Amino acid sequence: MVIDGLPAKFVLGKDSEPPLKSFKEAMPYTQSLLTKGRAVGYHAKAASPTVTMPHLKAMVSVQLLKVGWKLVMHGDDTWLKLFPGMFSRHDGVSSFFVKDTVQVDQNVLDIWLMNVVALTGLWSHLILHYLGLDHVGHLGGRNSMLMAPKLGEVDELIKTIDLNSLPTNNHDQGRTLLERPQDSDGLP
Template identity: 55%
Template sequence: MVVFFLQEMSELPPSYDRLILMVVDGLPAEFILGKGDQPPTKAVMEAMPYTQSLLSNGTSIGYHAKAAPPTVTMPRYGFWCDWGFLDVALNFNTQAFLDDNLLGQFHRIGWKMVMHGDETWIKLFPGVFARHDGVTSFFVKDTTEVDYNVSRHLKAELVAEDWNILVFFF
């Protein structure tokens, strides 16, 4: 059982005292991680030097999550199974996700989590985040509005010392 595993693991001294989970929805992983055995293009590496430096020096880990259609918000958060088109309709009235999940496990062992991003996370995991600022992505005028609403908290959160996990969902 996952709860037992995390409780046992929580007795070990952590390698790091904080984790930042940054999810960039809609950004092709190949742009950052390359494709297959090939590294990203020179243009991408030059356009995102900080991100590339974090990946190359080992302080960051890139992960390519693969989704199958239909892609709706709720299935993106780690609930991989056979989704149907009914799930697209149900996604608009998101309810709390009560099945076992990683955020719930971290919450149970006392990790403090902060989230800035898509308000669906707050609906899926009510009471899990010590602090949050949910933004809607449905009624935006451009492709940068959500990014600004999420990233405006970055400087303040990086100096705050009251969290173990910081989730940014762009």
């Protein structure tokens, strides 16, 4: 799961300071996963300028395909342009319609709910790339009035995926990595 545009400091804080209260309150489920030790948070650093494509290159290797893994991707169509023919199933959405802060994520969630859960076992590596938070950041910045509600939506996405797939996915015995590369300013 890639949540494009989610600064680690919104979830983990920064320099020994906790995240702002409004950000913690916007993501109660995610915070509970961290508190209970069901999730581990970390800060990863990347040099500027940051854009999505180099992060994707850093997170995935075509070696997965060479060892016989079946790859499925839903979300940012940059994956399809970067790795043509790599995915056995895919549904890409455009990352350039930045005014869409809701439907772009809802499409990924809907496709996942309708298809991917039913297809568990037919894939080895699943990529879900959500763009809405990144679009909020580009439209209004971190202090946008849309930020806290969008963080709440992201928290619900994490909760939905956590409660509906991880306990039933025997393929990885419950070991799953949800990752967001972090750059120095938090926004790609």
